[in-house]
Amino acid sequence: MQETLQLVIVTGLSGAGKTVAIQSFEDLGYFTVDNMPPALVPKFLELLSHNQQESYQKVALVIDMRSRLFFREWLDVLNDLEKEEGLEVRILFLDATDTELVSRYKETRRSHPLAPDGRVLDGIVLERELLSPLKNLSQHVVDTTTLTPRRLRETISEQFGNSGETAGFHIEVVSFGFKYGIPLDADLMFDVRFLPNPYYQADLRQKTGLNQAVYDYVMEQKQSEDFYRHLLALLEPIIPDYQKEGKALLTIAIGCTGGQHRSVAFAHRLVEALKKDWPVHESHRDKDRRKETVNRS
Known part of the structure; x- marks a missing residue:
């Protein structure tokens, strides 16, 4: 049985927060498209429903006055979509007072799309x-x-997210080697090069930190256990605050020299x-890079 496709139309006054809204839908796992001409929507939805490689159950489309020539067509298209089987259509309209909208335009120094040469x-x-x-x-x-942008994201999550879903917040834990450069997207970064290096153990050199023998060698060091306990004590109370601030992804990077043993x-x-409390993804950027015999400390 084919699942119902959830389609959200995001519209409203220019400056009322559609950019924040569409980013929020992306974080909730929606396939998003900005400012699509209405005549293309039925064909677009048909293509999604027949896509064999990926399954799309949630789609968000933005309508605004940039497509003024097509705007009147939208009412007819929406009327037709309401009759489609297997399609649930909801409209999110973002509004704000005239005073607030004028203030936002003045802050950005932009002209209004419907009055490019006149008063906002x-x-x-x-x-x-x-x-x-x-x-x-x-x-x-x-x-x-x-509403602050964070509160708008929370509102959208409450109204359009699955039960218990919070704007797609998740954690990425990545290991890396300093000799190959630090990860540019890291929010928090920790250095474990102070630990004894399994590279200098001949039987461990060609293995990685995912190998049980290497893992045990790293974790059996007294300084490893002390560092691990302090690291958890630091992270556990601050992760919820990253989520409350509206962050969708928190990247924690752990580095050693080559990114093969200790950091992994x-x-x-x-x-x-x-992962007992949070959705977490694990990756090891440099785990399988070619092993070198110099500059290992």
């Missing part, structure tokens, strides 16, 4: 009038006047601890 307020008034039929059709109307073992042990 004139564009807002015209846009509000044009969008009123779409607002009347909307099942979800969110006033963003007093530590990253793996950390993942095993964190």
Whole structure:
């Protein structure tokens, strides 16, 4: 039996938060498209439903006044979509007061799309009038006047996420070798080069930190256990705060010299601890790079 495709139409006043909204839907696992012409939507949904390589159950499309020439067509398209079987359509309309919208435009120094050479307020008034039929059709109307971007993300997660889902927050734990450069996307980075190096054990040199013998060698060191306990004590209380601040991905990087032994073992042990409470993905950037015999410390 074919699953129902969930389609969310994201629309509303320019400056009311559609960019934040569409990023939030991406974090919730939606396939997102910005400003698609309405005539293409039925064919687009048909292609998604017949895609054999990937399954799409959640899609979010943005409508705004950049597509003014096509806007009137949207009402007809939405009416047709409502009749489609296997398709659940919901409309999210983002609004804000005229005063707040004018203030946001002044902060960004942008002109309004409907008044590029005139007053911002004139564009807002015209846009509000044009969008009123779409607002009347909307099942979800969110006033963003007093909402921070973080609170808007939380609101979207509450209304469109699965039960218990929080904007797709997850943790990436990556091991790496300093000799190959630090990961540019790391939020937190820890150095375990102070630990004894299994590289200098002939029987361990060609293995990695995922090998039990290497793992045991690293973790049986007294300084390893002390460091691990302090690392957990640091991470456990601060991870929830990263989530509360609206961060979708927290990347924790652990490095040693070559990224083959110590950092791999530590990253793996950390993942095993964190996955009890958080969605965690484990990766080892340099684990399988060619082994070298110099500059190992």
